[in-house]
Amino acid sequence: MATNNFQLKSGVFGGTLLSTVFNISLHDILFTIVMAFIGAVVSFFVSFMLRKLFSDKN
Known part of the structure; x- marks a missing residue:
């Protein structure tokens, strides 16, 4: 039965x-x-911009 299932x-x-x-x-x-x-x-530029906007470097 397993062979038949594999063939299918x-x-x-x-x-x-x-x-x-x-x-x-x-x-x-x-x-x-x-x-x-x-x-x-x-995707790269959106991630880059979001990282810049929400960075905690004060």
Whole structure:
């Protein structure tokens, strides 16, 4: 029974992986990279500004 369960899980995982890989375009990958970069930069500057505003250096 455990082998059958493993075969089912690996079949579902493999099918999902293959169906997604063939549907992702280069445009989607580049868009994701650009959005991740923008998110990281904004997060860094917001953290930096909040640290400056609420710093206890009097």
